[in-house]
Structures are given as C-alpha cells and as structure tokens.
Amino acid sequence: MSDQRGRDTRQELRRMALVASPAPAAQAAEAELRARYEFTMVDDADVVIALGGDGFMLQTLHGMLDRHRVRPVFGMNLGTVGFLMNEWRLDALSDRLARARSFSVAPLRMDAETIDGERFASPAINEVSLLRETRQTAWVEVSVDGRVVLPELVCDGVLVATAAGSTAYNLSAQGPILPLGSGLVALTPISAFRPRRWRGAILPETARVSFRVIDPVKRPVSAVADQREIRDVSVVQISMDRSIALTLMFDPEHALDDRITMEQFAV
Template sequence: MLKKFWIVTNDGKDTNHAVTEKVKELLEIAGRSCILCEKDAEKNIIRERIPDMIDCAIVIGGDGSLIEVARTLWKRDVPILGINMGTLGYLTEVEVSNLAEDITQMLKGDYLYEERMMLEGMFPNGKKDVALNDIVVSRKGDDLRIIYFKLFVNGELLNSYEADGIIISTPTGSTAYNMSAGGPIVEPTASLTVITPICSHALNTRSIVLSSDDEIVIEIGEGRRGNIEKVLVTFDGATSVPLETGDRLTICKAKESTKIMKINKISFLEILRRKMKGN
C-alpha cells in the first residue's frame, strides 16, 4: 500500500496552490502521509530535502515538471503520478476536473505502472547524466555555423554529419523535439533509441531507429577551416554540458527506468489522436 507521498508543484501553474492543498487534503483524510517539495529561491528542487523514504511522487504541473522529477529521482525507483495543469499532456494523466475520483481510485490500488526507458550520457571525465526525453547536441551560444561530428554505433562509424545538431531520443521523447525536427513517433513503452539530425546539410539524412542495447558515441569534429568547434550537450532541455573538437559523448540505455503511474484507461493512441486533432 502507498503510504508516504512527496508532492512537487509547478508554482507557475498552480499559482495559489489550490490543487496542491486539495491533493494534500485527500491524502491526509485517507490516513496517508504527504510532504511538500522544498525549493530554493530560483524554484529549483532542493535535493538534500527530499525524504529518504517515498512510496509515490505526485507532480502537479505539466509534462516538463514530471520530467524534472523523474531526473531528480533517478535511481530511487519511485513511481510518479502526474496531475495535469496545462494543455493535454503525454505524461501527466490526471485532470483537475477528475482529481477526487482519480486520487480515490489510486488509494484503492486501482492503477498500473508503465516503465519508461531513460538514456544515460557519459563524458570523457567520467561524469554522467540522464534523460527521460532526449539528449541533444547543438551549437553553443549565438554561433550560427553548422557543427561537424561523427556518429559511431557499437564502435562502428555510422555517419559523419554537418548539421545544426542531433537529437538522441527515447520513445517517450519521440513526441517532443524529435517530432518537431521531423523524427518518427514511437510507442512510449518501447525499448529503442531514435536518432534525428537537426537541419542536416545533406539530402539523404533521415532519422535512424536503433536497438536500446546499442551504444552510441558522438565525436565532435573540427570546423570547416580547422577551427575548434564548441557545442552544448543538453539533457531534457535542463542541464547543459559544453564539449569541443575531439571530445566524445557516449550514450546508452540507462539501467534505471522511470515508473509512470497510470490511472485512467486513455491509450497513447487516443492522446496522440487528440493532439493531432488539436493541431
């Protein structure tokens, strides 16, 4: 039974914390313990103040808020329930209009878990970071020049690129930047990796779908005149790490996954259909 809940609120969405307080009230009436997330002055989660024992994290906001929590709780195997405070989301599944009914259903144990694959990126210095949506290599700063890089898969050169960047996406992230860049939409519980160049300077460059077991290496090349290229590696649009010519980024499937709590019976295809209809 889920007993201890950690509630994370997007203060820009639930401005007066009315939804947050309602969720807290519903949980406490049912005899559950709940702790509100503590943030710093810049609205960042204070990791040191996250409780050691959590049965479930409830995120009040949008998909971006849920992704932030998923990265924050990496390696802790805590299921996440999203309460949608924005437009129709792919990850935040509880609507405010059904809040009491859905929370009650969850407390009765009527829910499922979806395991969502994550990507792990490792840098030459051994440091690592993870992404639920995507890892993006792009130009650094205001430089409008294309960047040059090589892509290796399992140690074998796949292609050399001249492009604005490249997106390495999970199935969950296939409906985000990957889709905007012309990449394929993938069923989110699948286990594979999508590679989509950004504005590639080649006519025959398309997205590539690989097994999640494949190891991907991106090597930053020299500029056209032999100059040092400077790029940024960004994880889920949040943290960024600079790289330059000669550096390598290794990407593989993370050992840990994100556990998304599913309460309603709306399928991914139904959400996708609504999104397409809305556009």
C-alpha cells in the same frame, strides 16, 4: 523502455508524497490537495503525486535519480502540454491510484567529455541532444556500436530519443514516433545540411551511439540530457541504462502507450 505494457496497479498505495511546480496553478492545486488528503515526505512515500507540466515531471524523476530513492509518480497536468501527465482532478485520488496503469521507463545514459578533458555523466528520460552553440553549423562524426556510420554530419544538431521521448523534441525534429515496447531508439538529425537526404535512423535500444565533434573549438557544440546542458563537448556516448527503472502511473483511459500510438494520427 523496460516494460512493454502498462500493468494494473491493484495494490493500495497508502503513503503519498506531493510535489508541485512553482507555477501559480500548480501551487493552488497543491493547497487544495493538502487540505483534502494526508501526505508524507518523498523518501517515505509509496507514490509521488506531481503537479505541473512535462518539464516538471522530468525534474521530479531526475530528482529521485539524484537521491537514489525511486518512487512511482502519478502526475497531474497543470502546465501546457502535459503528455506525461494525467488530468487534474481533486476528487477520488485514492481510487485513481488504485486503478492506475504503470509503465516502467529505462533512461538513457549520457557520457560526455569536453574540449578541456572534463567528463560528465547524466541520465536522460526523453532524449540526449547535441546542439551547435554559435552561428557555425556543427560537424559531427556518428558511430554506432564502434562503427563509423556517418563520417561527417553537418547540422544544427542531432539527438537520440527513447520511445517515451519520441513524441517530444524528436517529433518536432521530424523524427519517428516509437511505440512503447518496440525496443528501439530514434537517432534524428536537427536541420541536417549534409548528407542532404539523411533523415535519421531507428536503432535497437541495445545500441551504443557515439558522437565525435569535428573541430569543436571553431564549431562548439553543447550536449543536453533532458534539462542538463554540458557545453563545449568533444565526445558524447549514449546508451540505454538498464540498471535504472522509473515508473509512471496513468489513468487507464489516458495511458501512455495509447497516447503515443494516437500521436501517429494527430493532424
């Protein structure tokens, strides 16, 4: 995370763009908003309104990264969980934007090489995960900053999560919740068989994590950066990309930092 606290967004954001997921509820909400407010194209906007769930929010942010036209995003939940979204309301949109708190998010960068020597790079806002492709468990060598810390991790997979993503897949894999501004990332195994007692690690966000797949032909592994999958990887390197900053906007009463904190008390 590149911003430790949500900051008040007091300047008036005049030009709004609107994007919506294909889900019927999001499409209906889009029609209502367009009937009430004026919107422009994403590249011409000061802020983007995104309608959908967390998956659509990640899709929206990745779309802006692909076009190198980053804009603040105010999401409204018309999906299932909506952890990265605000409550859906039609009224007082301009007032909500004027009062919103903004959080700047630095994504991870995944550099992956396949068994055929192909190379891929992709950002990840929530996490980068390695997952076995077959019934065979994955065998992975884990290094941190060039030092081998686990010569052989036998597992269903392993992931590196940001603070913003620590309450998503990372949490379901029994990984730690990381407060915003902690300057940390989570390294979490997925159903580790060996070492049996290893439950993961918390690392500084400056750390560079490397995974080398042991016997990737017999035990194939895929690498997933949020929603982008690269199959049959042999080596994956992950680091925080400080050259990019994405901004998420939240109603003050439902700000991201408070949500992440309160997740630690969810039962």
